[in-house]
Amino acid sequence: MLNADLQFDLAIVGAGPAGTSCAITAARLGASVGLFEAKDFPRHRVCGEFVSAESLDVLAGLLQDVQAAESLFQAAPAIDRTRLLLGQRVIEAPVAPPALSISRYDLDALLWDAARRAGAAVHPNCEVVGSDGDGPFTLQTSCGSVKAKALIVAAGRWSQFTADRTLPAGPKxxxxxxxxxxxxxxxxxxxxxxxxxxxxxxxxxxxxxxxxxxxxxxxxxxxxxxxxxxxxxxxxxxxxxxxxxxxxxxxxIYRQPQPVRGSTVFVGDAAAFIDPFAGDGISIALRSGRVAAQCICAFLTGPAALSEAVGRYQQEYSRQFAPLLSAASRVRYLLSLPxxxxxxxxxxxxxxxxxxxxxxxxxxxx
Ligand SMILES: Cc1cc2nc3c(=O)[nH]c(=O)nc-3n(C[C@H](O)[C@H](O)[C@H](O)COP(=O)(O)OP(=O)(O)OC[C@H]3O[C@@H](n4cnc5c(N)ncnc54)[C@H](O)[C@@H]3O)c2cc1C
Incomplete structure (x- = not known):
């Protein structure tokens, strides 16, 4: 169980690539960070494990254990081609620069370890079941309650923090x-x-x-x-x-991106789920987590008000990530044709x- 009066600058819900990226960045910027994850590591995750070249620099910067990062990258197969296959037809295209294929079992565990080494207080097997307030926040978790000045939700595509939990009619x-x-x-x-x-x-x-x-x-x-x-x-x-x-x-389920609700910030799939064929979900998770932490630390360790910091993140999200999501949704339309x-x-x-x-x-x- 958690101490009765546990208090952080920043509480982060979920420790996939988005949550750990956020935790590492905020801890390095001097914030006290509590990272709460419902499961434990290592664990497998449904994922194509295509780690696009766009994410590799961010990833290298986040992993503190340089040797572990190097051996992870060296062991990972480099992917320099993609083939689309429909019936007997095949179309091939280069992937340039090449991506890496990294098992989420290894990747997520290394990022979790890097968050701990960066100074975040990591809490595995600790599900956040609800929150009160809009800055400061009180979280109810399966291990007790926690207070925080700022809250970032990195709980993935579908959680109790998902705004609209109605399921579309028909097969899922x-x-x-x-x-x-x-x-x-x-x-x-x-x-x-x-x-x-x-x-x-x-x-x-x-x-x-x-x-x-x-x-x-x-x-x-x-x-x-x-x-x-x-x-x-x-x-x-x-x-x-x-x-x-x-x-x-x-x-x-694909929905319109929602990176901010009140003063709560959403990162990675919790903000928007990009179609997996784009192979960019991990990259967006890592990068949106990092940007959110940088924006929120302007409030936690700098002169900005929480509302300014949250507004800045919303702007950055629209500039950096929304265009990628809308490009992917146009291709998805082609895939949904008869x-x-x-x-x-x-x-x-x-x-x-x-x-x-x-x-x-x-x-x-x-
Ligand atoms: C079929 C499929 C294939 C994919 N293939 C690729 C690919 O090849 N390449 C690519 O880049 N992306 C791919 N993606 C997308 C990629 O997996 C996601 O974009 C990425 O995992 C998002 O990271 P995240 O940290 O936002 O969320 P997640 O990885 O989902 O992590 C969320 C974490 O939050 C935890 N959590 C949830 N609720 C709570 C709670 N209440 N309290 C505490 N913890 C909680 C979960 O246990 C989990 O660990 C694929 C997705 C799917 C579905």
């Missing part, structure tokens, strides 16, 4: 992932498209691939069912052996330079 979208042995891995992200979903496959370590699908639950609820939805994927997966139990997540129209849209990507252009539009760092 789910995410499911596992790692499999595949001796002949290539440095490529393959995206297998089928009606109402797609599955990404990429190497995640020597001889092991990550298969991660986003699919409508009336089409498939397990990876085995997903594999049957694409003939080339079914052939490829026929001899795979799983190296972990599958993990899944639901619901996957099969004949999707097939025509797929052919568009053969136009030289179009696929690299779309990749850039969903990734451009300001």
């Amino acid at each position: 979208w789910i995410g499911v992932k596992a790692h499999f042995q595949e001796p002949w891995t290539e440095p490529c992200t393959d995206l297998y498209f089928f009606a109402n979903g797609y599955c990404g496959v990429q190497p995640v370590s020597d001889g092991v691939v990550n298969a991660c699908a986003m699919v409508r639950s009336d089409r498939a609820t397990s990876l085995e069912e997903v594999f049957t939805l694409h003939p080339k994927l079914a052939d490829r997966a026929a001899n795979w052996r799983a190296t972990m139990l599958p993990v899944s997540t639901a619901p996957l 099969p004949f129209a999707q097939s025509a849209a797929f052919e568009l990507f053969r136009f030289p330079g179009l696929l690299p252009f779309v990749i850039r539009k969903t990734r451009r760092a300001v």
Whole structure:
């Protein structure tokens, strides 16, 4: 249990890439930080594990243990190509600069450790169940109550802090992932498209691939069912052996970005969920967490009022991240077309330079 009168400058809910990035940055800027995470580390997470080049500098700057960061980057397969596969058709494009494929099991645990080393008070297995006030804040957690001058929510796509928890009518979208042995891995992200979903496959370590699908639950609820939805994927997966139990997540819902509510700041997926095919969710999580901490520290350790600091974050979010989310939502529209129209849209990507252009539009760092 927490001490009865535990008090921080900044309380952060959730310790995925957004929460840890925020905690590390704020602690380095001199704020006292409490980081509250419902689960423990290490743990697997549903994710394609494509870590875009845009995130690598931020990541290197956040990881305090330089040796651990170097060995993580060296061990991670570099991804320099992507292939889109629809039926028997294949379109290939370079990924330049290359991305890395890093298991979330390792990545999130290293960031958690870096937050602790930076001086944040880290609280695993401590779920935040509610909050009162709008600065200062009182949080109710599964381990007791906490007071903080500022609050940042980094609790991911779907939590008790999600503003609108109404589920859209009809079948829901789910995410499911596992790692499999595949001796002949290539440095490529393959995206297998089928009606109402797609599955990404990429190497995640020597001889092991990550298969991660986003699919409508009336089409498939397990990876085995997903594999049957694409003939080339079914052939490829026929001899795979799983190296972990599958993990899944639901619901996957896209909403308008909401980086601020009252004086509470939202970062990463808690502010907005970008379609996974963009491969930019981790990057936006790391970068929005860092920007939010910098803005809020102008209040915690500087002369700004809380409202000014929050307003500054809202402006930065609109400038840096909102354009990426809207570019991704335009591509998502193509993916949601009926099969004949999707097939025509797929052919568009053969136009030289179009696929690299779309990749850039969903990734451009300001
Ligand atoms: C199918 C799929 C594939 C994806 N593939 C990729 C990819 O290849 N590349 C990429 O860049 N992005 C990908 N993404 C997106 C990426 O996973 C997210 O954008 C990223 O994890 C967001 O980080 P976050 O820190 O905001 O949230 P999360 O990683 O979701 O972390 C939130 C944390 O908050 C904790 N939490 C929740 N509620 C509470 C609470 N009440 N109290 C305390 N703790 C709480 C959770 O336990 C969790 O640890 C994919 C997503 C999906 C669904």
